[in-house]
Amino acid sequence: MNGEWIEIKVVTKSEAVEPVSGIFYGLDVKGVAIEDPNDITERPSGPFTWDYADYNIFEYGKDAAIVKAYFSKEEQIEEILNFIEEKLKELRDLGIDIGIGKVIRNKVQEEDWANEWKKYYKTTKIGNSIIIKPKWEDYNPKEGEIIVELDPGMAFGTGTHETTMMCIEFLEKYCKKGDRVFDIGTGSGILSIVASKLGADEVIGVDLDEVAVDAAKINVEYNKVNNVKILHGNLVDVVDGTADIVIANIIADVVIYLASFVGNYIKDNGLFISSGIIKDKQDEVEKVLIQNGFEIIDKNNKGEWVAIVAKK
Template sequence: MNGIWIEVTVITKSEALEPISGIFYGLGCPNVAIEDPEDLLSREQGPLTWDFADINILEHKGNAAVVKAYFSEEDNIDEVVETVRQKLEEIKSLGLDIGEGKVTYRKMHEEDWANNWKQYYKPVKITDKIVIKPIWEEYEKKDDELIIELDPGMAFGTGTHETTRMCIKALDKYVKPNTTVFDVGCGSGILAIAAAKLGANHVVGVDLDPVAVDSSKENISFNNLNNIEVLEGNLLDVVSGKADIVVANIIAEIICVLTEDVKKALNEGGLFIVSGIIHDRVDMVKEKFAECGFEVMEINKDGEWNCIVAKSIG
């Protein structure tokens, strides 16, 4: 997973972080880092646990907030930058203060990125049971803790982002013995690993990205699990059988596209756990769920994000 990445940076203000991050998600880039000076003080005073969104945060102390997105060398960066600039003008026309709104980009070696952030990534407890531990850190297991060994690499978050935390908490609540779980858009494999650690009988991770498939398989090997299968492709194209739980930590628009297929892939009464939904997209997801025969059981919030647990009915 070594290589060169193109880091596209937008200098802005805290209130514009969410819509600007949305620009990059809309371009199909999941590798987005958010640096918020309003959040930095609380992080410096609290435990030193960092997420992918905190990469290089120390570079930009002051009033400026920063959004960074990481693209491969194969992407047309000139086109990406021009699109971002156009979208920034659209956001500005809506009356939102985007601050400087400056867009820059640079090449970055993956090993340089790793050296910058690994020193800040420490073990963090997500639930009463689950602890996420980077493979290079020492940690003494306590009581009944379940340890997830993780090496996210360049392309994936460290597992402490709000959306991931909420998914893990939902899995902790709903995974039972003999449960079958499908993880759609498995990324680093963290949710699949969490489900297996929590007692799921069989777990299938699915992702369109071959890099994600390789990353998931590698992380599964660190955790010595033999009940997780990782497949490359679309859900129904590559997965046979049905699940008791389908979990997807992706953006709302993709969740809506997937919902009909997930309905077909779930056992009667099965659960669809989804996260990565900003506040103003919750109603859109709820409407799609109702249309496809899901009953919303709970909606949990963490910061700007929502996690919905819905049950397949009929």
């Protein structure tokens, strides 16, 4: 993973993050992430070579959001840029407000950006007891706290995004000792590790992104959880049997797609925890879940995002 990468970013609006993310998921991305002004505690300065180097998110207003992805320099970048522009136009034609919809391309030295962003990623408490601690920070745990050490690298899932927070809170509420858990789109592996530390007996995290799989495996090693297996591929291709909990922190359209068959991988009375759902898609997701035999038993929202717990 060392060397030069091409970073492509779309400056959009918070409510359009999901459909814009969907554009990147249609490409062979080597990492995808979302930047939100609410997640930034101090204004960056200096000659950085990462994503705040060439512009500042604050210049686009409090409602601005950035979806970014990384590609190897050997890929057909011009074709990828044209594809993204065409898809953004389609979103506009559908009446989706994507804000300025600006597309920015940068050459990024992985070593540079991978170290600079760490300045803005701090230890965070989520729920009643989960502490997400960057690998490079010191922290003295209090009694009863569960520490998850993380270095997400180029994979989604630092714990600071609202969707990840809600999924962790629901795992804390529903995951119990002896559970078997499937984590779809594991990203950095954060949810798999949390499930293990909450007492799950076996956890399987899957992701289509090889970069995410590599990052998740490293984070599993950091946390010394020997009951977590990280697999590259699709749930239906690489996982056998059923789980007490299946969790998917992806996007609404993928949750809708999963709803038609994910029940085959969930035990009777088991749970499907889903997030990455923009508020405007909540009713549609709930309707599809109910149509496929699920009962909505819990839900939460933070910002523009929703998380749903459905019982089989």
